[in-house]
Amino acid sequence: MPNIVPISDLRNYSSVLQDVAVGSPVYLTKNGRGCYAIVDIAEQEEYERTKAALKLMCKLDEGRKSGEQEGWISSDDVRKYFGAKST
Numbered sequence: 001m002p003n004i005v006p007i008s009d010l011r012n013y014s015s016v017l018q019d020v021a022v023g024s025p026v027y028l029t030k031n032g033r034g035c036y037a038i039v040d041i042a043e044q045e046e047y048e049r050t051k052a053a054l055k056l057m058c059k060l061d062e063g064r065k066s067g068e069q070e071g072w073i074s075s076d077d078v079r080k081y082f083g084a085k086s087t
Contacts, residue, residue, distance in 0.1 A: 002027055007035060 003019050007028045010016060020026050022043045028036040039047075067073075 004029060004034075006030075 003024060004027045005016060007030045010028070016026055016038070020038050020040055022040045025037045025039040025043070027034055028038065030036075
């Protein structure tokens with residue numbers, strides 16, 4: 001069950017922070033509506049890594065689709081292109 005508390009409970013923030021754990025964020029409400037979430041820093045770091053991996057996978061999929069639609073570039077052409085850039 002999610003841990004949902006009104007934002008006014010932050011007046012006694014230490015008791016609210018005790019309930020925060022990995023996989024168990026505390027959701028804060030303002031005027032009865034969800035407004036904020038307090039998450040464990042380890043969980044936030046994992047979220048950032050997952051988000052970066054998802055972004056990379058989307059870009060790789062775009063490249064694959066582009067290659068299928070527009071044709072692939074040979075590895076020799078890639079080596080020539082980047083070889084010319086490094087000199």
